[in-house]
Amino acid sequence: MNYLDSLFNLKDKVVVVTGACGQLGRVFCQCFFDAGCQVVGIDVNIDADSRVNGVEYLKADISNKKNVEENLASIAQKYTKIDVLFNNAGVSTFEPYEKRTEDNFDWVMGVNLKGTFFCIQAYINLFDKYKWEKGAILNTASHFGVVSPDFRNYTDCERTNSEVYGATKAGVIQMSRYFAVNLADRSIRVNVISPGGVFNPRNPQGEDFIDNYALRCPMRRMANQEEMIGAALYLASDAASYTTGQNIIIDGGVTCW
Ligand SMILES: NC(=O)c1ccc[n+]([C@@H]2O[C@H](COP(=O)([O-])OP(=O)(O)OC[C@H]3O[C@@H](n4cnc5c(N)ncnc54)[C@H](O)[C@@H]3O)[C@@H](O)[C@H]2O)c1
Incomplete structure (x- = not known):
């Protein structure tokens, strides 16, 4: 194997992807499967149309600690290791903040922040129990x-992004730095992928929204979902062996101006 192949080699790695049946989860499951990994997808709603052939799916709610512990434990038992934990599940709520209910606020917090924490916590405990040598968390x-969010973009689209969504995502970025520092001694790297607006071919955003977004994006367009793959494979692989605590923002430059 030449050095480039071995640098990015993920063959036979066991990769767990949460939110596996969503738009990006499907793409991530497919790319790790194509890279030769054993992929286990976790989702609260296993949708037959969203399955990737060759991927194993488990139904679980990541905001439920017991559910997370049991499912990650069963994966560890079956495959004897988890090389990559990819905490990708995320939800948002779109009603105006004046009408935000406590339930909706708690739901977004529960999945995005608490759920990500539960998965990381369960993974670390399994890592210690089985004395695995190294791992990666995305x-x-x-x-x-x-x-x-730039609210000028939402002229024909009610998907106005919420304060609680942004707060949880900022929390995920900071929690990743926390665990990057804490888990460095155990040889577990922790990194973040932060997508910008991704065009959704199954459920397209409004035409005005797409145009407005393009106007305010240095690269003049939304992302294609496949443009998230490169960073995921890189951060999971040995090519990123000295990279931890980082947040790769894949947004066509939106956050640069
Ligand atoms: N698509 C985008 O434009 C975009 C942009 C920035 C960030 N993101 C982030 O990327 C990630 C994936 O987004 P997506 O566009 O694929 O979203 P999506 O809504 O298409 O998919 C999310 C998946 O998570 C699952 N899920 C929800 N709650 C869960 C729970 N409690 N336990 C387990 N699974 C649960 C859903 O069933 C769904 O399959 C999310 O974290 C999202 O916040 C997406």
Whole structure:
């Protein structure tokens, strides 16, 4: 194997992806499967149309600690290791903040922040129990964890992003730094992917929104979902062996101006 192949080699790695049946989860499951990994997808809602052939799916709610512990334990038992934990599940709520209910606020916090924590905590405990040698944690945040949404973009679209979503994503970025520092001694790297606006081919954003977004993006367009793959494979692989605590923002430059 030449040095480039071995640098990015992920063959036979066991990769767990949460939010596996969503838009980006499907793409991430597919790319790790294509890289030769054993992929286990976790989702609260296993949708038959969203399955990737060759990927094993488990139904679990990441905001439920017991659910997370049991499912990650069963994966560890079955495959004897988890090389990569990819905390990708995330939710948002779109009603105006004047009408935000406590339940909706708690739901977004519960999945995005608490759920990510439960998965990391369960993974660390399994890592110690089985004395694994090294691991990698990837967390999906968002450019809205770094900047506020630009509300001028939402002229034909009610998907106005919420304050609680941004707060949880900022929390995921900071929690990743915390664990990067704490887990360095155990040889577990922790990094973040923060997508910008990703065009959704199955459920397209409004035409005005797409145009408005393009106007305010240095690269003049939304991302294609496949443009998230490179960073995920890089951060999971040995090519990133000295990279931890970092947040790769894949937003066509939106956060640069
Ligand atoms: N698509 C974008 O434009 C975009 C931009 C920035 C960040 N993100 C982030 O990327 C990640 C993936 O987004 P997406 O666009 O694929 O979203 P999506 O809504 O298409 O998919 C999210 C998936 O998570 C699952 N899920 C929700 N709650 C869960 C729970 N409690 N336990 C387990 N699974 C649960 C859902 O069933 C769904 O399959 C999210 O964290 C999101 O915040 C997406």
